[in-house]
Amino acid sequence: xxxxxxxxxxxxxxxxxxxxxxxxxxxxxxxxxxxxxxxxxxxxxxxxxxxxxxxxxxxxxxxxxxxxxxxxxxxxxxxxxxxxxxxxxxxxxxxxxxxxxxxxxxxxxxxxxxxxxxxxxxxxxxxxxxxxxxxxxxxxxxxxxxxxxxxxxxxxxxxxxxxxxxxxxxxxxxxxxxxxxxxxxxxxxxxxxxxxxxxxxxxxxxxxxxxxxxxxxxxxxxxxxxxxxxxxxxxxxxxxxxxxxxxxxxxxxxxxxxxxxxxxxxxxxxxxxxxxxxxxxxxxxxxxxxxxxxxxxxxxxxxxxxxxxxxxxxxxxxxxxxxxxxxxxxxxxxxxxxxxxxxxxxxxxxxxxxxxxxxxxxxxxxxxxxxxxxxxxxxxxxxxxxxxxxxxxxxxxxxxxxxxxxxxxxxxxxxxxxxxxxxxxxxxxxxxxxxxxxxxxxxxxxxxxxxxxxxxxxxxxxxxxxxxxxxxxxxxxxxxxxxxxxxxxxxxxxxxxxxxxxxxxxxxxxxxxxxxxx
Numbered sequence: 001x002x003x004x005x006x007x008x009x010x011x012x013x014x015x016x017x018x019x020x021x022x023x024x025x026x027x028x029x030x031x032x033x034x035x036x037x038x039x040x041x042x043x044x045x046x047x048x049x050x051x052x053x054x055x056x057x058x059x060x061x062x063x064x065x066x067x068x069x070x071x072x073x074x075x076x077x078x079x080x081x082x083x084x085x086x087x088x089x090x091x092x093x094x095x096x097x098x099x100x101x102x103x104x105x106x107x108x109x110x111x112x113x114x115x116x117x118x119x120x121x122x123x124x125x126x127x128x129x130x131x132x133x134x135x136x137x138x139x140x141x142x143x144x145x146x147x148x149x150x151x152x153x154x155x156x157x158x159x160x161x162x163x164x165x166x167x168x169x170x171x172x173x174x175x176x177x178x179x180x181x182x183x184x185x186x187x188x189x190x191x192x193x194x195x196x197x198x199x200x201x202x203x204x205x206x207x208x209x210x211x212x213x214x215x216x217x218x219x220x221x222x223x224x225x226x227x228x229x230x231x232x233x234x235x236x237x238x239x240x241x242x243x244x245x246x247x248x249x250x251x252x253x254x255x256x257x258x259x260x261x262x263x264x265x266x267x268x269x270x271x272x273x274x275x276x277x278x279x280x281x282x283x284x285x286x287x288x289x290x291x292x293x294x295x296x297x298x299x300x301x302x303x304x305x306x307x308x309x310x311x312x313x314x315x316x317x318x319x320x321x322x323x324x325x326x327x328x329x330x331x332x333x334x335x336x337x338x339x340x341x342x343x344x345x346x347x348x349x350x351x352x353x354x355x356x357x358x359x360x361x362x363x364x365x366x367x368x369x370x371x372x373x374x375x376x377x378x379x380x381x382x383x384x385x386x387x388x389x390x391x392x393x394x395x396x397x398x399x400x401x402x403x404x405x406x407x408x409x410x411x412x413x414x415x416x417x418x419x420x421x422x423x424x425x426x427x428x429x430x431x432x433x434x435x436x437x438x439x440x441x442x443x444x445x446x447x448x449x450x451x452x453x454x455x456x457x458x459x460x461x462x463x464x465x466x467x468x469x470x471x472x473x474x475x476x477x478x479x480x481x482x483x484x485x486x487x488x489x490x491x492x493x494x495x496x497x498x499x500x501x502x503x504x505x506x507x508x509x510x511x512x513x514x515x516x517x518x
Contacts, residue, residue: 001045002037005030053104053122054258054356055223060105062119063139073163075181079139080106088134089251089273093189093244095135098176099143100194100225101235102361103127110225111143111175113158114368121360124223125259126192126235126252133251141191142178161435164207166481170432173203173456179238180207190248191238196228196336198428198460200236201472205484206432208474210245210501212236213460214253215491216467217266222258223358225365227380229339230261230350231403232332232464242473242502246272249494260353265492272495280503281314283496284420290325291425291486294455298478303426306475306485309507310424310500320423324412328462331402331409333383334390335465338399340380341387344369382449410466417490422500427472427484429455459486469494473501476508 007023010030014021021029043049063080070079077099084090099109102120104127109115123131131137142162162177164170165184172181176193180203183191193200195213204211214236224235237248253270255262287307292300311317343350348365349357390398416423433456436447463470468491472484485504489496 002041005033005037050359051356053358055104055123055125055128056121057104057123057128063106065107073165073181073185074160075141075162075178075185075187077109077140077142077159077178078107080137082106082131082137084131084136085134088132089247090130090190091134093135093247094138094187095130095248096137096139096141096179096182096188096191097124097127098179098191098193099140100227101127101140101192102223102358103137103140106140108140108361109159110365111159112368115364118360118364120223120358122223122358125220125256127223129252130190130192130248133247135190135251138188141176141182141188143194144174144177164432166208166477167432169434170481171206171435173206173428173432175199176203176211176238177207180204180209180211183207183209183238183240186240189239190244192235192248192252193238194224194227195234195236195460195464196232197332197464198457200234200238201427201460201470201484201486202456204238204472204474205427205486206482208477208482209238209240210242210474211238211472211484212245212249212494212497213463213470214249214494215469217259217262218253218270218469218492218494219249220252220254220256220259221261222256222356225348225361226343226350227340228343229335230343231339232335232461234464242498242505243273243276245471246276246495246498246502249498253494258355260350260355267492270494272498275495276499276502277506278499279313280310280500283315283422283500285310285315285317285500286320286416286420286423287317288325288423288425289319289321290323291423291459293326293429294458295426295429296431298431299426299429299483302475302478302483303424303485306504306508307424309504313503313507315500315503318420320416320420322412322416322423324409325462326458328409328465329458331405332461332465334398334402337383337387338390338402341384341391344384379449406465409462410468413466413468413488414490422487422489422496424485424487424500425459427459427486429458431478431481431483463488467491469497471497471501473504475504 007026010026011021066076066079102124104123162172162181164172176199179191179193182188200211213234237245239245254268255266348362468488470488472486475483475485487497487500
C-alpha cells in the first residue's frame with residue numbers, strides 16, 4: 001500500500017530529479033500522481049496479476065540455522081536437506097550455495113541482518129539443475145555481503161567472519177568465504193559461489209580448494225543477486241577435487257532462457273568430462289610474466305614448482321606477456337562503481353530485459369536499502385559515492401568507455417592464445433592475510449577504503465572484465481598456508497582449464513597436503 005503524497009513530497013521528488021517546481025506546478029503534478037497511484041496500486045495488489053515463478057518447486061522443509069557448536073568455523077548460514085533426482089552427474093554429492101543464490105523455501109540473507117526474514121519462492125537455475133543432476137542441497141554458506149566487510153580484513157559487518165581452517169588468524173578470502181571453509185572442512189562436496197572480481201578464486205587460493213569462474217554467460221545467473229555490474233558478475237562451482245568441479249559445470253551449464261546476459265554463443269549443454277583426464281602432453285602453456293607482479297617469494301616459488309610439474313608431464317612451457325593485464329583495474333572499477341549504483345537505483349535484479357523478475361527478492365532488497373538502517377560494506381558505499389561523482393563529472397562517458405574498451409583487453413589475451421593453449425599465473429600474489437580486528441568504525445572505514453583490497457584481485461579481476469574462464473587450483477602449501485595456481489583459457493574452453501588442473505592434481509594430489517593442520 002502507498003501513503004497519500006502531499007505537495008512537499010512532490011517538490012522533493014522533483015528536486016531529486018533536478019527539477020524545481022513552483023507551488024502551482026507542484027499542485028498539477030500532485031493531481032497527476034494522485035490519479036495514477038491508485039491504478040498502480042490496484043495492479044500490484046491484484047492476486048491474478050502475480051506470475052508463478054518459473055522454477056517454483058512447491059513447499060519444502062525450511063531447515064535450520066546451525067549453532068556455534070555445530071558450526072565452529074562459521075561456514076554456514078543455514079542447513080537443510082533437499083534431495084535431488086535419483087541419478088545424474090551430481091548423484092551422491094552434497095551441494096551448497098553462497099547466500100546470494102535463491103533456494104526456494106530456504107532463508108536468504110545476502111550477508112545482512114536486514115534480510116533475516118526473507119525466504120525466496122523460486123530456485124536459481126544452478127539450484128534446479130543441481131537437483132536435476134542428482135545432487136542433495138544441504139544448505140547456504142556465509143558470505144561477505146551487503147552488510148559485510150570481512151572479505152579481506154574484518155572491519156565492520158553483520159555476521160562474524162568465516163574462519164580459515166588452516167589458520168584461524170588468517171582470513172578465508174571473500175566474498176564466498178563460507179563456501180571455502182565448508183569445503184576444506186569436508187562438510188560439502190560442491191558449493192556454488194559468486195565472483196565479481198575474484199570472489200570464487202580468492203577464497204579458493206587462500207583456503208585451499210578449487211574455484212572455477214566459467215566463461216561469461218556459460219552458467220545462468222538467474223536467481224542470483226547482483227551486487228555489481230552484471231557484465232562482470234559470475235557464479236561457478238567451488239570443490240575439493242577438479243573432477244567435482246567438472247561435474248558441477250557440466251550439470252549446470254548452458255542456455256536457460258531466463259538470464260538475459262546469455263547470448264546465442266552459449267551452448268545448450270557443455271562437456272568437460274570427456275577429455276578431463278587427457279593430460280597435458282603437447283599442450284602449450286604460457287606463464288604470464290605480469291601475473292607475478294608483486295608476488296611474494298613463497299607464492300612465486302610454489303607456482304613455479306607447479307609449472308615445473310606440468311612441464312614434466314609433457315606440456316610445452318613458455319613465458320608470455322600481456323601488458324594490459326596490469327591496466328584492467330580502472331575500467332573494471334568504473335563498471336563496478338556505476339553498474340552497482342545502477343542496480344541499486346533500477347531494482348536489485350536489474351531492468352530492461354524481457355525475462356522473469358523475482359518480485360519477492362527485488363522488494364525485499366529495495367525495502368531494506370530504503371527503509372532499514374544497516375551497515376553497508378564501506379567499499380560498496382565508497383564505490384557508489386564515486387559513481388555519483390563519475391556521473392556528475394563525465395555524464396555517463398566513463399561507464400561507456402569502460403564497456404567500449406573491453407574488446408581491446410580481450411584481444412590482448414586472445415593474441416597470446418593464438419600461440420598457447422592456456423596461460424597460468426598465481427591466483428593471488430600473496431597468501432591469506434592476517435585478520436585485523438578493527439573495532440573503531442572510522443578506523444575500519446579507513447582500512448576498508450585504503451588498505452584491505454590491495455593486490456588480492458590483481459590476477460583475478462582481469463578475467464571478470466574479459467570473460468575468459470579461469471580456475472584456481474591449490475599448489476604446494478608454503479609456511480602451512482595454501483597457494484593457488486590460476487589457469488586461464490580462451491572463451492568457452494573451460495574444459496582446457498579443468499584438463500590442465502586435473503593433470504596437476506593427479507601428479508600432486510593436493511587433497512593430501514591440504515588436510516587441515518598438515
